Amino acid sequence: MNITRRLFLTRLAPKSLPSIPSCAFSYSNPADVGPEAIHRGVCKSSNSFVLKLCSSTVFVFRWLFPPKSSLPNIPSLTPTTPVLSFLGSIRNLLNNRDLILEGYQKYKGQAFKIPELFRWHVIVTGPKLIEELRKAPDEKLSFDAAVIEQMSMDWTFGSEVMRNPWHIPLIRSNLTRNLGVLFPDIREELIMAFNDSIPPTDEWTAVPLIQALRTIVSRTSNRIFVGAPVCRNPDWVQLNIDFTVQVATAAIILNVIPKFLHPIAGRFLTVVKKSVDRGVRHLEPVIKERYRMMEQLGPEYEGKPNDFLSWLMDVADEGKKGDVRELVLRVLATNFGAIHTSSNSFTNALFRLAANPEWIGPMREEVERVVQEEGWNKNALQKMLKLDSFLKESQRFDGLGSLSMTRLTLQDFTFSDGTFVPKGELISAAMHPMHHDSDVYTDPDIFNPWRFADLRSNEGEELKHQLVSTNSEYITFGHGRHACPGRFFAANELKGMLAHVVTTYDLKLEKEGIVPEPTWIANALLPNQGNVLFRKRRV
Numbered sequence: 448m449n450i451t452r453r454l455f456l457t458r459l460a461p462k463s464l465p466s467i468p469s470c471a472f473s474y475s476n477p478a479d480v481g482p483e484a485i486h487r488g489v490c491k492s493s494n495s496f497v498l499k500l501c502s503s504t505v506f507v508f509r510w511l512f513p514p515k516s517s518l519p520n521i522p523s524l525t526p527t528t529p530v531l532s533f534l535g536s537i538r539n540l541l542n543n544r545d546l547i548l549e550g551y552q553k554y555k556g557q558a559f560k561i562p563e564l565f566r567w568h569v570i571v572t573g574p575k576l577i578e579e580l581r582k583a584p585d586e587k588l589s590f591d592a593a594v595i596e597q598m599s600m601d602w603t604f605g606s607e608v609m610r611n612p613w614h615i616p617l618i619r620s621n622l623t624r625n626l627g628v629l630f631p632d633i634r635e636e637l638i639m640a641f642n643d644s645i646p647p648t649d650e651w652t653a654v655p656l657i658q659a660l661r662t663i664v665s666r667t668s669n670r671i672f673v674g675a676p677v678c679r680n681p682d683w684v685q686l687n688i689d690f691t692v693q694v695a696t697a698a699i700i701l702n703v704i705p706k707f708l709h710p711i712a713g714r715f716l717t718v719v720k721k722s723v724d725r726g727v728r729h730l731e732p733v734i735k736e737r738y739r740m741m742e743q744l745g746p747e748y749e750g751k752p753n754d755f756l757s758w759l760m761d762v763a764d765e766g767k768k769g770d771v772r773e774l775v776l777r778v779l780a781t782n783f784g785a786i787h788t789s790s791n792s793f794t795n796a797l798f799r800l801a802a803n804p805e806w807i808g809p810m811r812e813e814v815e816r817v818v819q820e821e822g823w824n825k826n827a828l829q830k831m832l833k834l835d836s837f838l839k840e841s842q843r844f845d846g847l848g849s850l851s852m853t854r855l856t857l858q859d860f861t862f863s864d865g866t867f868v869p870k871g872e873l874i875s876a877a878m879h880p881m882h883h884d885s886d887v888y889t890d891p892d893i894f895n896p897w898r899f900a901d902l903r904s905n906e907g908e909e910l911k912h913q914l915v916s917t918n919s920e921y922i923t924f925g926h927g928r929h930a931c932p933g934r935f936f937a938a939n940e941l942k943g944m945l946a947h948v949v950t951t952y953d954l955k956l957e958k959e960g961i962v963p964e965p966t967w968i969a970n971a972l973l974p975n976q977g978n979v980l981f982r983k984r985r986v
């Protein structure tokens with residue numbers, strides 16, 4: 448590993464990554480900030496002197512500002528004195544998965560705490576406490592406040608996006624409601640995007656998977672977010688890939704700096720203005736033209752694009768109407784939650800598939816049978832139970848990281864078992880160990896692609912085990928009020944992509960049968976950066 452990167456990963460990242468929650472705008476997809484991204488975002492723009500200076504500064508800050516609360520009634524896996532908890536926070540960075548697993552095994556059904564650089568993080572385990580986390584009102588356990596805090600939103604993104612998230616109901620309602628109507632667009636775009644990024648060839652071709660999939664996901668999602676041809680513009684595609692990484696990188700740096708310095712550091716670190724400027728160059732002409740048409744022909748003029756940008760323009764209140772920058776910001780925010788979550792999930796899934804090409808046949812058969820009966824549409828996707836199951840098993844097995852459902856206590860909070868968490872603390876649910884718990888899943892460490900399809904054949908369980916369903920034992924999309932509102936869109940997009948992959952390509956790995964290891968950084972599982980071999984299907 449390059450020394451600059453090692454320095455960064457071991458010295459700078461500790462606080463930051465553990466604290467970034469488990470989706471992208473739940474945002475700030477932690478899993479987005481892969482080693483490559485970190486390297487690109489920080490290391491390239493710095494030099495080793497700056498990094499050494501930063502890491503020394505972190506040490507100094509840590510001594511001057513040790514974590515304020517030790518939550519005395521909550522068991523800790525590491526010593527709680529300021530010096531030793533610092534070492535614990537390093538262990539948390541380097542080996543979070545094992546630390547959370549150890550806590551889960553030792554305190555199953557209860558809460559425990561783990562040290563981060565400048566704070567403690569309470570982890571709850573088991574369905575009962577997860578249910579209490581889900582049911583707690585926002586005034587007590589706040590999702591938004593957790594994101595604002597962890598992402599230093601005031602300085603990285605502008606906290607207005609979280610304080611007034613007027614675009615999110617459109618994801619929950621319009622986007623989900625329109626999935627059937629929009630499926631032909633999704634399918635058309637994903638086929639074009641695959642053909643451009645992974646042209647089907649007669650011989651095996653090595654494809655750097657995550658890079659290709661980020662482009663494909665960005666382009667396909669943006670067909671529905673802003674329409675064609677902007678969705679295909681390489682600069683727009685790249686802007687939306689980079690934006691998440693840059694915002695998360697800024698949050699990482701701010702997280703190792705005491706709060707009183709944030710207003711100063713934030714000025715240098717924020718990329719919002721620059722990114723909105725770049726977005727405006729693409730969207731301003733589109734927005735202006737749509738407003739012109741609305742004025743000329745009425746708000747529901749014939750041929751009006753049915754996409755996220757139009758829905759945003761429809762609900763934008765008078766004050767905001769015409770404010771191109773505000774609209775661009777909301778589109779960027781939506782991309783922030785969508786691109787890396789979906790592309791990381793799909794990358795993990797395709798590595799599994801390429802390692803086990805014998806699973807392609809049954810899925811190919813399913814797609815062809817269903818499409819023959821139904822044609823290519825959303826109903827057909829719903830009938831593809833094997834595809835749904837395979838993607839859900841991949842989310843269970845790998846997922847985005849070790850934690851989910853992060854909340855900040857806005858008031859003192861007491862769980863039913865007496866666990867007391869004072870105001871101002873972070874609480875998350877232990878996801879990865881629960882998804883690998885033999886009391887919850889049979890043979891949990893075996894990747895069984897048809898696990899959930901089999902469970903769905905039990906009477907009354909047809910819906911419970913579909914990809915988009917959440918419950919207190921399956922929390923990849925969170926659970927409850929803040930469960931990912933984009934999951935219905937994501938499921939359609941990913942199933943559409945998987946159906947295309949299995950019917951178009953053969954896949955294998957360079958080292959056949961061996962799934963390339965993902966990287967864990969703190970609580971984030973980052974897909975392997977390696978290749979998958981693709982060729983045009985032969986049978």
Ligand code: HEM
Nearest residue numbers: 470473784785788789792852924925926929930931933937
């Ligand atoms: C496989 C893909 C995805 C995964 C695994 C995922 C996961 C998550 C998770 C874990 C949360 C937090 C839930 C909680 O804390 O209870 C979340 C929230 C959210 N996600 Fe996703 N997500 C995905 C795709 C998307 C997409 C495609 C969009 C947008 C179209 C999106 C938009 C959001 C938004 C806006 C929130 C915040 C919800 C709120 O404020 O209540 N996500 N997601």
